[in-house]
Amino acid sequence: MKFLVNPSKFNKFADNVFLPVLILSIILFSIGLIFSFYLSPDDYQQGSTVRIMYVHVPSAWLALLTYAIMTVYSIVGLAFRIPFGFIINTAVAPIGAVFTLICIVSGSLWGKPMWGTWWVWDARLTSVAILFIIYLVIIFMNLSFENRIVREKVVAIFVLVGSINLPIVKFSVDWWNTLHQPATISKLSKPSIDPSMMIPLIVMTFAFIMVGLAIAILRIKSEIISRKSNLN
Template sequence: MFNFLINPYKFNKFVDIIFKPLVILTLLVLTAGLFLVYFSPLDYQQGLTVKIMYIHVPSAWLALLTYAIMTIYSIIGLAFKIPFSFIINKAIAPIGAVFTILCLISGSMWGKPMWGTWWVWDARLTSVAILFIVYLLIIFLNQTFENREVREKTIAIFILIGSINLPIIKFSVDWWNTLHQTASISKLSAPSIDMSMLQPLLIMTIGFSMIGVIIAILRIKAEILLRKKFL
């Protein structure tokens, strides 16, 4: 059933069916998200700037999620020798990098009015900056090594080493004193964010993920075509 996730032929077949409905659905979700954000209430102490959250938080989540997906594909790619996983790693690394830089820029623009600074070297901000550098290195590694197999293995191992950063980013606000506040939404307790703000945030997250998926599909299909041509 989930074979399309590891088999390029089934992947092509599957995405050809879902692509058009997915694009239409994405447009609908994002339009709904924008309306919800526009009509969402102002925060009791942050006022209008709280709306930066609806860009900042989804990009941060997706930056981490993209890396987590790359980590899983690296493990199965290395252990089970599935070449399709390396195609996916190559295709989605720039998407993760864009989400990370979006998160950093929007966070910076949020930090200036609220904290009084664009940037501080606290544990959360620094670890996300490291994530961005790791993404850049993965993208650059794609330009190295003539031998494709050596290159893909090197990148996969590099992704695995970089994945140690993920729990550090997630728990940095709990392990150390940081200027960044702790998580508002966790599994263990009720979210400390009001429903009227949580709703647009979740819709925006779904919308952002769908954009990510659309770009990923296009990039993976292009990569498959490229390899068919040169192999």
């Protein structure tokens, strides 16, 4: 498991898995999209618009997952002085930001026909908007310091402070009245979604994970190289 914290071990690991991950993401996306568009049924209430879920929900999960990974690496980086933690922060923040943006845009497109509005300031939507802003701040902070050592510490601390938002995003629909519906899939209870709709959702989630992983590998590798050559 050393490749999770050691740059040269990570490079070796990345070279081995990159191609399989890429191929797997193409396969999963092909299967997932065919399922989402053709093989999954219309919802009893929402009709065809339910298909937006197969993009909206995976991107929302990945937006949160990416931030959770950054949080763990920030703690590791700060507490154990492992520079690889800071490399992750720089490399994956834009990926999380894009997932959040996909989530917000697809959610708006879903909200208009179903709720009758593109956007409302309820707790769930607002906390996701804040998550997007936090991602943007991290990206800009990564671009803005002269001294790299100072920068990575400040960014890591900011990531930790921003991680407070994660449980708020997750539980906003349970804690407050929101226009957004509560979670369909939770560990504690049987999911209230039919298996024929669950399959494309799961496949699409893994497709998103693989694409995110492939981009992350490329970005982390280039970040390692640029640090070696002292470019920033």
